[in-house]
Amino acid sequence: AFCIQVINPNTSPEMTETIASAARRIASPGTTILASCPTQGVESIEGHFDEAIAAIGVLEQVKQGKAQGAQGHVIACFGDPGLLAARELASGPVIGIAEAAMHMATLVATRFSIVTTLPRTVIIARHLLRQYGFEHHCAALHAIDLPVLALEDGTGLAQQKVRERCIQAKREDGSGAIVLGCGGMANLASELTQELGIPVIDGVTAAVKMVESLLALGFGTSKYGDLAYPNKKPLSGCFDMLS
């Protein structure tokens, strides 16, 4: 039986719920999901500035999650904000949804496409592909060109755009799999997989299963080298909460 914390790095309660329900749906029977989002920060993450703000909230949540018994952590934003810093703080595994979805896509197809939210987050996804070493696995990246919270506005327009973009990507890119590039798309993957007949991979569910696998294998984050716990030092002002 595992306890896995799933962190929505933005402060949108609706998106936290979308993410939490996807995580709980896929979690093994014995796994408890602790879903959370930062108490302060940014309501959606759409660029480097937002990611810098969100990373502090991720660290605060990881610290709280550890205290609540979380054995592993998922960072449920497609920028994987604060990933390595969170790995320094954590004992258990910490997996970002972008890396999780990308890894999974490489296991089922030789090439994958990414469908994400804004043109500027396409550029950030490219940075992640390079950072993770997946550049040559990714055939193309597409944006639905709607803000992140359009996925939670109840109109269904963003969801329709995601579907259209996935159909286009399958037709045009020659990719065998598609990665959904936002935590708020977590509830779309299984229906799109059925309709398109190819793996449409959401990073929230992928990351939950990867954390479960690492825990089942007895692996946490390696605390040897640069992911060792942070050097002890006083943290001033609002950062005191991270001491």
Ligand SMILES: NC(=O)NC1=NC(=O)NC1=O
């Ligand atoms: N590319 C994205 O849409 N990233 C994201 N921003 C958020 O606030 N959540 C995400 O997954």
